[in-house]
Amino acid sequence: MAVNIAGLVSVILFYLLILGIGIFAARRAAKATTTDVLVAGRQMGMIVSFFTLTATQVGGAYINGTAEIMASSGLVWAQAPIGYCISMIIAGNVYAPRMRRAGYVTLFDPFQKKLGNKVGTLMCFPQFLGDIFWTAAILSALGSTVSIILEIDRTISIISSACIAIFYTLLGGLWSVAYTDVVQLICIAIGLVVAVPFALTHESVDLHRIDDTWKGEVQTAHIGLYIDVCFLLLFGGIPWQEYFQRALACKTVNRARISSVVGSFGMILFAIPSALMGVAGSAADWNQTAYNGTIPLPAEKMSYILPLVLQYLCPLPVSIIGMGAIAAAVMSSADSSILSSASVFTKNIYVQLIRTKASDREVMWVLRVAVIVSGAMGTALALSAKSVYGLYVLCGDLMYVILFPQFTCVLFLEVTNGYGSVVGFFLSCILRVLGGEPYLDLKPILKYPFYTEEFGQNFPFRTLTMICSFIAIISVSKLTEVLFKGQYLPLKLDVLGCADPDHRTRLRLPSDDRKEHEMQELNPPVPYEHKSMSDSLLRKGQ
Structure with missing residues (x-):
């Protein structure tokens, strides 16, 4: 060659x-x-x-x-x-x-x-x-x-x-x-x-x-x-x-x-x-080119x-x-x-x-x-594995079924706490694995509607898994909040501190971000509808 x-x-x-x-x-x-x-x-x-x-x-x-x-x-x-x-x-x-x-x-x-x-x-x-x-x-x-x-x-x-x-x-x-x-x-x-x-x-x-x-x-x-x-x-x-x-x-x-x-x-x-x-x-x-492999091109x-x-x-x-x-x-x-x-x-x-x-x-x-x-x-x-693409596809799925609902809840839903997130995390993982993955030769254990042996899962089960994760995060978070804050369960069992948000370790920012973070604590961002004012606050914080 x-x-x-x-x-x-x-x-x-x-x-x-x-x-x-x-x-x-x-x-x-x-x-x-x-x-x-x-x-x-x-x-x-x-x-x-x-x-x-x-x-x-x-x-x-x-x-x-x-x-x-x-x-x-x-x-x-x-x-x-x-x-x-x-x-x-x-x-x-x-x-x-x-x-x-x-x-x-x-x-x-x-x-x-x-x-x-x-x-x-x-x-x-x-x-x-x-x-x-x-x-x-x-x-x-x-x-x-x-x-x-x-x-x-x-x-x-x-x-x-x-x-x-x-x-x-x-x-x-x-x-x-x-x-x-x-x-x-x-x-x-x-x-x-x-x-x-x-x-x-x-x-x-x-x-x-x-x-x-x-x-x-x-x-x-x-x-x-x-x-x-x-x-x-x-x-x-x-x-x-x-x-x-x-x-x-x-x-x-x-x-x-x-x-x-x-x-x-x-x-x-x-x-x-x-x-x-x-x-x-x-x-x-x-056939009209210099290509000498299998024709038509295989999959x-x-x-x-x-x-x-x-x-x-x-x-x-x-x-x-x-x-x-x-x-x-x-x-x-x-x-x-x-x-x-x-x-x-x-x-x-x-x-x-x-x-x-x-x-x-x-x-x-x-x-x-x-x-x-x-x-x-x-x-x-890259040098050793033959199914790297399949692994990445599975990880891409996990980004959708796990991280998207988690990220959305953490940013926008105040009720979200550690208990709901943990339950949603493992529920998503389990449901996704049970659905199977052909790239990894992982046979489906849970066969959704319209499943066939020839084409596999024909139901949008990834989206269903993502929705189930949303429901689990919100419902478990709300349930544990009610149980602990209503003292139906003793606070000593609250290992993740959802009833006392002050338990959380202060997020350690790199040195150059500390002043900005402190300024934002003194001047909290205004609601999103006041865009010009919030942008002004950001510039002052910098």
Whole structure:
């Protein structure tokens, strides 16, 4: 197998460019505090915030997955772009303003403040595991893509990509991630836009072949699954640390809101060339190309439809540019998930549970070690596991069925307490596991209506599980509050202190956030309808 020298040199140059920008951005964090690294000192400008918020979803899985679903199932099943677009609009206008006004640093700060450190930490694990598996899945996808286009060993590409992402994230934290996101998104746009005309006009591509199939269809038996996926994307896309890390870094609440809305539409634009590449792949007669694999393309090859189109339907220079686009997408996802999992471990596990009196310098070193460990774990999984994507899918489900109801209740429902959250957490886990997961060969124990052996669960059981979690959190919280406050149960049994909210350990903020937090205690945020006044209070607090 001959190595594609020209492509290899181009990818090396691209990696050097990204590394250089990451190092340059790290200069802003040369004398960084924890806040500087985690949320860029809350000084992120409009342009950078727009790019980096767009990049929270526009990664390797997003562009590869959009092409794959268009080629295999048609437009009607390409739900992710629209679903995540609406999800970010909701997050930016409903959830992020309250988080930003409260001065939180991570997604899980409100959990630990309201529920206590131990219960709040329990909620970190679905996100933490999801980030690790996500890192592994996208690095693994990059390795397969590089092996197709450049014909080099996937292990080398995985390790080298991970090392570069870890290195600049280690140096500059969110500043490096945000600045490299700008360049990476530009590379993605150029690479895919340039490739689309060549792919669609290749002699093997006849769009008439897919006149009846490009739209796709939702069969009656799959309506429940379709609804389930729609809601999973709409609401499961909200409680992600990667998004809130960027939203909380914006200078003002309004800037976070505007950047989220603009970024959501940016995600739609980036999905268009990916979808067109998938159309080209499904309309191609692969017998007329240099492709020598199984024809028609088997189902397991559909996940590689984008690199296959770049390799066999585009000229070599164009395929190399497209390879840069995929590498850029993967890097923008990998650095985000590495920093996200490291931030959650450092802020919400180490500082809140292990070393509550840790100095800022100590926290910085723990964060750096966590970045290395997080990246190493994702890389090891990418090299060894065969079902990483399935694990990530399951974690994505858990974000929807567990974290969305928990996050919503903690932020907006005063009645929520630790007892309701714990019951809701384990109820969600149990019901989700009982529903089965084909990616993990996990057979369903609880078979919902319309279940068939051929298609599995055809009932929106994930959404039902999420609703059950909401009901459990609210009802158990209210019940325990009545039992303890009404003294139907002795207060000594109130181990989580729901009857005495003062039991909770004060949320330890990084040193740069303490003044802002104290100011907000002296000047509590006004209700949401008075937006201009609340924004004024925020600026005074800073």
